[in-house]
Amino acid sequence: MYAQMIKSEATTDDPEKLKEFQARIDDDIKVEPRDWMPEGYRKTLIRQIGQHAHSEIVGQLPEGNWITRAPTLERKMILLAKVQDEAGHGLYLYAAAETLGVSRDDLTEQLLSGKMKYSSIFNYATLNWADIGAVGWLVDGAAIMNQVPLQRTSYGPYSRAMIRICKEESFHQRQGYDIMMKMAQGTEAQKKMAQDALNRLWYPSLMMFGPSDADSVHSTQNMAWKIKMNTNDELRQKFVDQTVPQAEYLGLTIPDENLTWNEKKGGYDYSDPDWSEFFDVLKGNGPCNVDRLEARNKAWDDGAWVRDGLMAHAEKKRAAKTAAE
């Protein structure tokens, strides 16, 4: 997902306090920033929310790439609004992480140095306009699967950030699907582009949920803490079941020969993505890993004088005001 394979941190707190903490979580009482919490809970959340925030920010790059090349002024304005929303999502999430005692600049630097990760999906390229449709439809669609249940997560600031984000996400998915509909109903060449985008982005979208974690200790702990609400397989299954009819409506074919309706489980059987590719992308060897980090580093470095200048100006104004008082 936007936060993939989050390891839970070990906790060495007082067992009595841990029991009380777990009881409150089981009762659906939200944890707020100044409440007592296990060290493991805090650290795991910082990693998860931070990774989620980084994904929102890096996720602007593949789409931002097409703002100047959108086919119409209307499409350009819509895409611009969508990419701006993602910047806001990053902000909400960084702010939630900061309530856990990590600084914003610290998180940024951990992204820029490659110490913290972002979702594997944003290391794939957007080669043409159909990809922008497919990203909104599939990538935002997959993100929604994960984010809707996270609205009920135990950590108050994270939950509130998710609620704001979910309000905006359905616009994102719909604008993507709208592009796909136009392309799928267009000329033969456009239809081919739409199919090609689906072919390339289908498996990377399935990878977003991460490998099966049904037997993972980390996953079990994170689910007990309610910072993870479903297993990866549950969410992936839901995503496939929702997306197949949407592809059918478009007249496009999901690139999976094994895709069949399984009456018994009430869902589709589907092929797993190539997990070795997934791990390779996480290691930094995806098609765009280097580009993405270079772009983020450049933006941060090139913006330094603006951040410093505005700060110096604010301090000067403050000093003048104090002197006048």
Add this chain to the structure above:
Amino acid sequence: MSKEWPLWEIFIRGQHGLSHRHVGSLHAPDAEMAIKNARDVYTRRNEGVSIWVVEANNISASSPSEKGPLYEPSESKIYRHPTFFDIPDEVGHM
């Protein structure tokens, strides 16, 4: 190494006649920029008619460990609620 911009808490009046409500936070060098940024992030879909910004380190908060002494005293004072009093039906709405 640059200095991090301070953190601001953002409050928005959603509609005329309502109170300002906390909606989130952001970093900005000063109050003026905090308002501009808040407008760009938190009022993108007609969510507000007025913005307050407060630098986060100027907010004092009650401590979670004081929950008992702070809020328990009012729990037993049920006569503060109108439902405590039985008013006969004949009296009419009160």
